[in-house]
Amino acid sequence: MDTLVLELKNVLKHREQGGATFELYTKELQLHKGQFVAVVGESGCGKSTLLDILALVSNPNTCEQFTYYASEVIDIKQLWKNKQEKALAMLRRLHFGYVLQTGGLLPFLTVLQNLQLVSEINGFHDSKIIELAKRLDISGILNKKPQYLSGGQRQRVAILRAISHHPQIILADEPTAAVDETRALNIIKDFHTIAKESGTIIVMVTHNHNLIAPFADVTYGFDVYDVSDTLTQSHLLKL
Amino acid sequence: MKLPIITRLAILDLWHEWILALCMVLAIAAILTPLLVLLGLKNGTIQTMHERLMEDPVNREIRPARTLNLSSQWFDEFAQRDDIEFIIPTILRGSSVIRVTTSTKRLLIDLIPTDVGDPLILTNDGIIPNADECVLSYVAAEELGIKTGDVLNTEITRTRNKNKESVQVKLRVVAILNSRADALARIYAPFAFVNDVEAYKEGRAVYSRNWSGGKVLPPLSYDGLWMLLPQNLTAIDEINLTVNTGLTDVQRAYADEFQQKFSFFPPDNYVIYKLLAKGNPITTGSINIIKNKLRGKAAIILPFVDNVEITDANNIRVIGLSLSKSQTDILGLPPLPWGNFDVNTNFTNQGQTLLPKSISERYSTSILTSNVMGGKIKFPVNNQGASFNENIIVPIELIGILRTGQTNRIIFDQTQKTFLSVKTNYHGFRLYAKSIDDIPNLYRHFVAQDIDVIAQIQEIEKLKVLDQGLSKIFWLIAIVGIAGAMAALIASLYASVERKKRDIGVLRLMGLSCLQVFRFPIYQAIIIVVLSNIVATSGYIVIASTINLMFINEVGAKICALPYTYFIFIFIITIIISTLSSLLAAWKTTVIEPAEAIREE
Numbered sequence: 001m002d003t004l005v006l007e008l009k010n011v012l013k014h015r016e017q018g019g020a021t022f023e024l025y026t027k028e029l030q031l032h033k034g035q036f037v038a039v040v041g042e043s044g045c046g047k048s049t050l051l052d053i054l055a056l057v058s059n060p061n062t063c064e065q066f067t068y069y070a071s072e073v074i075d076i077k078q079l080w081k082n083k084q085e086k087a088l089a090m091l092r093r094l095h096f097g098y099v100l101q102t103g104g105l106l107p108f109l110t111v112l113q114n115l116q117l118v119s120e121i122n123g124f125h126d127s128k129i130i131e132l133a134k135r136l137d138i139s140g141i142l143n144k145k146p147q148y149l150s151g152g153q154r155q156r157v158a159i160l161r162a163i164s165h166h167p168q169i170i171l172a173d174e175p176t177a178a179v180d181e182t183r184a185l186n187i188i189k190d191f192h193t194i195a196k197e198s199g200t201i202i203v204m205v206t207h208n209h210n211l212i213a214p215f216a217d218v219t220y221g222f223d224v225y226d227v228s229d230t231l232t233q234s235h236l237l238k239l
Numbered sequence: 240m241k242l243p244i245i246t247r248l249a250i251l252d253l254w255h256e257w258i259l260a261l262c263m264v265l266a267i268a269a270i271l272t273p274l275l276v277l278l279g280l281k282n283g284t285i286q287t288m289h290e291r292l293m294e295d296p297v298n299r300e301i302r303p304a305r306t307l308n309l310s311s312q313w314f315d316e317f318a319q320r321d322d323i324e325f326i327i328p329t330i331l332r333g334s335s336v337i338r339v340t341t342s343t344k345r346l347l348i349d350l351i352p353t354d355v356g357d358p359l360i361l362t363n364d365g366i367i368p369n370a371d372e373c374v375l376s377y378v379a380a381e382e383l384g385i386k387t388g389d390v391l392n393t394e395i396t397r398t399r400n401k402n403k404e405s406v407q408v409k410l411r412v413v414a415i416l417n418s419r420a421d422a423l424a425r426i427y428a429p430f431a432f433v434n435d436v437e438a439y440k441e442g443r444a445v446y447s448r449n450w451s452g453g454k455v456l457p458p459l460s461y462d463g464l465w466m467l468l469p470q471n472l473t474a475i476d477e478i479n480l481t482v483n484t485g486l487t488d489v490q491r492a493y494a495d496e497f498q499q500k501f502s503f504f505p506p507d508n509y510v511i512y513k514l515l516a517k518g519n520p521i522t523t524g525s526i527n528i529i530k531n532k533l534r535g536k537a538a539i540i541l542p543f544v545d546n547v548e549i550t551d552a553n554n555i556r557v558i559g560l561s562l563s564k565s566q567t568d569i570l571g572l573p574p575l576p577w578g579n580f581d582v583n584t585n586f587t588n589q590g591q592t593l594l595p596k597s598i599s600e601r602y603s604t605s606i607l608t609s610n611v612m613g614g615k616i617k618f619p620v621n622n623q624g625a626s627f628n629e630n631i632i633v634p635i636e637l638i639g640i641l642r643t644g645q646t647n648r649i650i651f652d653q654t655q656k657t658f659l660s661v662k663t664n665y666h667g668f669r670l671y672a673k674s675i676d677d678i679p680n681l682y683r684h685f686v687a688q689d690i691d692v693i694a695q696i697q698e699i700e701k702l703k704v705l706d707q708g709l710s711k712i713f714w715l716i717a718i719v720g721i722a723g724a725m726a727a728l729i730a731s732l733y734a735s736v737e738r739k740k741r742d743i744g745v746l747r748l749m750g751l752s753c754l755q756v757f758r759f760p761i762y763q764a765i766i767i768v769v770l771s772n773i774v775a776t777s778g779y780i781v782i783a784s785t786i787n788l789m790f791i792n793e794v795g796a797k798i799c800a801l802p803y804t805y806f807i808f809i810f811i812i813t814i815i816i817s818t819l820s821s822l823l824a825a826w827k828t829t830v831i832e833p834a835e836a837i838r839e840e
Contacts, residue, residue, distance in 0.1 A: 057748075057834035092833070093750030104745045104836060108248075108255030120244055121750045145255070 005168055005201055006031040006054070010064035013049050019230060024049045026236040029220070031169065034199040036192055038216035040209040045222040046234040047205045048173065054203060055096060055171050056088045070095065070168070093122060097162030097200075099172040103154040105146040111157050112142040118165045129164055136160055136190065152183035159190055163200065170194075172204040176211065184208070188215055245755050248746070249762035252739075263731050264770040270720040271775035271813065276782050276799065277716060281709045283787075283800035288702055290796065292675050295419065296358040298698060299324070301670045301681055304691035306331065311648070311663045317670075322677035325356050327430060328665035330437045337408075337426070337436065338394040341383050348379055349425050351669075352433035358671045360427060363420035366413045368429055373410040379424035380415040387415055391426070399442045399452065406439065406450050408432075438662065446654070455660040457649045459582065459639030460520035464529065465497060465541040466512040467505050467570075479532060480514065485525040488515040500543060501558060502628045506569065509539075520642065523582040539566050542580065542635050544642040549609045549633070555595060557607070557631045559638035576623040577634045586657045589637040590619065593626040605631075611644030618651040618658070675699050725820045728767070732760045732824035736831075743828050744836030756828045764821035768813050776806060 008029040015022045024046040031037060041047050052058030059080045060066065066077040068091065079087050097118075098104060105114045115129050133139045136156045146154055155175050162170045172191065176184035188204070192215045195202045206212055213219065219239040226232050242250070253260040292298040309328070318326050335350040353360055353374070355367050365374045375385060385391065389412050396405040410428065435445045444452035472480070477489045492511040498504050505511055514521075514529070521542070530540060541560070549557040562570065563579035577584075577591050592605060599622060608617050626632045640658050643649065648661035672678050678694050685692040736743065743756050783799040790798050 052834050055748075055834070057832065089750065089752070089833075092748065098748055098836075100745070100836065104741075104748075106248075106742050106745060108252040108742075113251070118749050 003033040004030060004069050005033055006069070007065060007067045008053075008063075009066075010062070011053065011060045011066060012062040013046075013053055013058065014061040015049060021231045022046070022049075023231070023233045024053075024236070025233065026050065026053075029236065031201045031203065033168075033201065034195055035201050035217045036195045036215055037201065037203045038209075038212040038219040039203060039205045039221075040207065040212065040219060040239075041222040041224075042207060045224050046236075047222070050236065051171055051173055051203070051205055054169075055098065056092050068095070094165070095168040097165070097167035097170040099155065099158045099162045099170060099175045101174045101177050102151075103146065103158035103175075105154060105158060105161070107146055110143050110145055111138065111149070114146070114157060115142075115161050115164055118161060122165050124165075129160070132160055132163075151179040152186065155179065155183075155187050156190065159187070159194070163194055163198065166198070167200065169201045169203065172202065174205055174207070176206060176208065181211070184211055188212055191215075245751070245758050246762055249759055250766060252759075253763055253766060256735075259731070259735075260767060260770075263728070263767050264774060266727055267724050267768060267771035267813075268774035268778060270724045271771055271809075272778035272782070274713075274717050274720055275775055275779040275801065275809070276786075277713055278805065279779065279783050279799040279801045280786070281706075281713055282802075282805070283796075283798040285702065285706045285709070286800060287794065287796040287798055288705075289675070292695075292698060292702065294362070296362050296671050297419075298675055298695045299358070299672045299678065301672065301678065301685070301692050301694045302329075303667045304693050306666045307668075307690060309665050309668065311665070314665070314668070322673050322681060324671045324673045325354075325358055326668055326670045327352055327354050327357065329667040329669050330433055331666045334437045334440055335433055338396060339383060339426070340392045340394065341385065344383060346382060346424070349423070350433050350436055351425050351427050352430040353427040354430045357427075359420055359669075360414070360416065363417035364414065365416050365420075365427070368410075368413050368427065370429055370432065371408075371410060372413045372429070374414045374416060374427040375412055376416050376421035376423060376425040376427070377418035378422065379426060380412075382424050385412055385415075387412055393426075395436050395439055397440045397442060404451075406448075434662070446652075454655065454657060456585075457640050457643045457647065457658050457660045459523050459636055460643045460646075461526075461542040461635075461639055462545045462642070463516065463521065463543055464514040464526070465492070465500070465543060466514055466533075467509045467539040467541070468512065469509055469537050471510050472512065480529065484528050484532070485516045485519060485521055486514050486529070487517045489513075490515065501541070501560065502630055503570065503572065506571065520646075523639075526580075527582065539569065540580065542639065544638050547609060547638055547641045547645065549607050549638070549641065551605050551607050551631060553598065555598075555629070555631050557633055557638075559635035560632050561635045573627050575632070575634075580635060582636075584634070584636050586618075589634050589640070590621060590656075591623050591634060592620040593624055593632040594622050595629045595631065596625040597629075599625040607633075609641045609644070611641060612646060612648055616641070616644060616649065616651055721816060725816060728764060728817060728820040729823055732764055732821050733827060735763070736760055736824045736827045740831055741836055743831045744833055747831065747833040748836045753829050756831070757825045759828060760824035761818055761821045764817040764824075765814055768817035769810075772810050772813060 008026055011026040013024045039047055039050060049058070053060055056076065063077050066075070066080070068074040068076055074091065076088075106117070109117065115133070119125060119129075130139065130142070133142060136159070138153060138156050138160065141149060141153060146157070149157065158175070162172075170191075176187050179187065188211060191202045191204060194200055204212065209219070221237050221239045223235040223237050224232065314326060314328055317323065330350070330352060332349060336347050337350050339346050339348050353367060357367060360367055360374055368374050373391065375383070380386070391410045391412060393408045393410055394405050395408065396403065398404070410426070435448055435450070438445050439450045439452060442453050443455055444450060472489070480486055480489050490513045492513040494504050494511060497511050516525070526540065526542065533540070539562070544559070551557070560575065561577060561580040562572070562575055564574045566579070567574045575593070577588055581588070593599070594602060594605070602622050604619050604621055606617055606619055608615055620633065640649065648663040649658050650661050651657075652659050672681055675695075676699075678696055678699055682692065682694050682696050743759070746756055786799045787797045
């Protein structure tokens with residue numbers, strides 16, 4: 001299928017913390033162009049672990065397939081195996097955008113500086129940013145620092161920053177956690193619009209299933225059970 | 240031009256937390272400023288003391304501790320050294336005392352030679368005196384009641400041949416020295432004048448000043464004697480000849496060797512001896528003693544020299560020979576107009592010659608040339624007729640003078656028509672080094688030459704010890720201060736990285752490399768230290784000016800001063816230290832994973 005961008009098969013991530021072991025098992029996960037993907041679940045179910053794997057910052061323990069389909073086919077499983085951290089960082093930098101829970105904006109930069117940073121790191125100048133800022137209704141706060149913004153504004157800036165270098169995939173980790181329902185809805189709407197307009201994949205992790213359900217193309221959940229006192233297993237399920 | 244991204248981020252982050260940054264800048268400046276002031280005080284004080292020592296030439300003076308015997312050549316060579324500002328020979332005390340008479344007083348005052356460039360005169364309100372001028376020490380001027388511009392009536396006295404003699408000289412006082420220059424009553428006068436005074440006081444004549452007195456004729460000296468005897472010397476006679484005569488060796492010689500030297504053979508029945516004094520010249524005194532010892536033996540003594548070359552215009556060989564009429568008769572030679580060897584002859588007798596027959600008619604006088612110490616010497620001789628061979632024959636006394644001229648300065652005085660000895664030895668010197676820092680080295684040089692000298696070496700050493708001591712104290716304080724500043728900087732930067740873990744994670748997530756974020760705290764440390772340097776330097780300028788202003792009346796010089804190079808040096812050092820201090824924080828950034836930004840605690 002030519003719209004397939006990222007594909008995972010039989011991926012296991014093993015984590016130990018304070019004597020307790022947690023395992024996340026992903027049987028299959030496919031991300032297609034323009035898809036709005038919701039990942040829902042309570043805390044401790046492995047949402048962040050999944051996001052780490054998708055964000056290419058965490059190495060799966062076992063893995064059958066982990067492929068990124070860009071202009072060429074990139075075998076991420078192989079990159080991890082060969083410890084090609086630079087290639088992974090390059091992929092992250094060029095093809096991935098991130099929206100963190102509280103935005104992940106740098107507090108010492110103004111909104112505009114934050115927005116321009118990614119393009120700058122990647123060595124290009126994006127003149128469309130101000131235009132996009134107008135569309136997201138944040139053009140009035142471009143010269144403010146993040147600490148003076150509301151939670152909603154902050155998330156919108158974060159979204160704008162995430163798409164400023166035209167990534168293939170945007171990973172959003174609970175972007176609505178810090179705002180009220182109305183704002184949360186608006187943020188989800190913004191993401192949805194971007195996904196549909198630009199063909200960018202949005203993977204949004206949230207605990208609020210109801211809020212995201214009307215917009216999500218695919219929704220994943222987790223099946224969590226305790227195998228023993230020290231082992232917890234979690235399986236990713238398509239809902 | 241845009242700054243590199245990581246530099247810009249470092250600056251923006253500091254600017255964002257400007258209060259923290261300012262506190263850090265002030266904290267480091269608070270350590271740096273007193274260190275700068277302390278260094279400035281140390282430097283300024285030492286420099287002021289150094290200048291004080293420099294200012295007074297007394298501190299740069301080296302003088303001999305005892306009477307020396309130094310040739311003018313020694314002075315010429317010594318003056319070439321580039322660590323010497325001024326050197327002048329001195330006259331023995333007492334040999335240059337002159338009597339100064341004013342309307343109310345008569346005083347005996349020491350005369351000190353001076354010359355162009357004498358720092359003692361120049362740095363003590365003096366002017367270098369020209370001929371017929373002098374400069375007085377403060378004490379001398381006080382005692383005499385003399386002012387600048389007055390004329391001193393001086394009298395130079397001597398006792399010669401049991402008679403008291405004196406000459407009068409008028410000297411115009413061109414300057415009176417600062418009291419610091421000389422604690423004694425002294426008159427500073429041109430070197431030539433003082434030298435003439437000494438000559439007069441020693442009984443010699445000074446023709447240029449019309450001061451009467453004795454001529455100092457060069458003594459005669461020889462390398463050996465030829466001796467012709469009608470019979471052999473006994474072994475006892477031979478030994479006797481080496482006792483008290485300066486002779487070291489009595490050798491039998493052959494007629495051939497004699498002939499080579501004198502161009503004639505001795506009579507067959509005569510025994511030939513060569514008398515030598517190895518290493519030392521034979522003086523006229525020795526010759527007199529030898530003659531006495533040989534009395535009654537009908538010996539003919541012929542003094543000779545080895546290495547005196549005399550040339551005339553025609554390059555004819557010159558032989559020195561003085562013989563009495565009876566001696567020439569024995570040797571079968573025509574009589575010599577100047578006769579026998581005479582120790583006490585003058586140039587009227589010595590300046591005679593016999594020329595080879597071929598040219599003897601042509602010249603009534605010849606100019607002869609010989610190499611002596613300090614160059615060539617020329618003198619005229621009168622032709623007395625024809626020689627008995629193809630050589631020029633002159634009295635051996637003439638050659639004896641020229642032999643002396645090879646080791647002592649002699650001149651031929653045209654007006655007096657005589658050879659004269661020139662004084663070349665001095666008994667001391669007055670020397671000023673270029674800088675007080677040259678003194679220890681010069682001091683060592685004199686010690687190596689076996690010349691005992693007196694210098695203000697202790698003062699200079701004391702200053703050095705003080706400087707080293709203060710430097711040690713400074714470094715002790717500096718190390719404590721720098722350690723404190725480093726600790727503060729390390730803590731601040733490390734805490735800052737710890738606080739900004741998430742931000743640094745975000746930066747990594749956005750694609751900044753490990754090496755880029757590694758530079759983040761380093762750049763911040765450098766920026767903080769650059770700002771601290773600016774604040775500390777400004778602080779130093781304010782404090783130093785205040786200190787200098789406070790002490791200007793008491794000290795009269797800047798006691799807190801630092802050369803510009805120090806600031807550059809301190810700037811570089813502090814940047815290096817700050818970079819080192821930031822390395823821990825820098826290392827900390829590299830262990831921050833991008834994942835940490837994603838994962839919320």
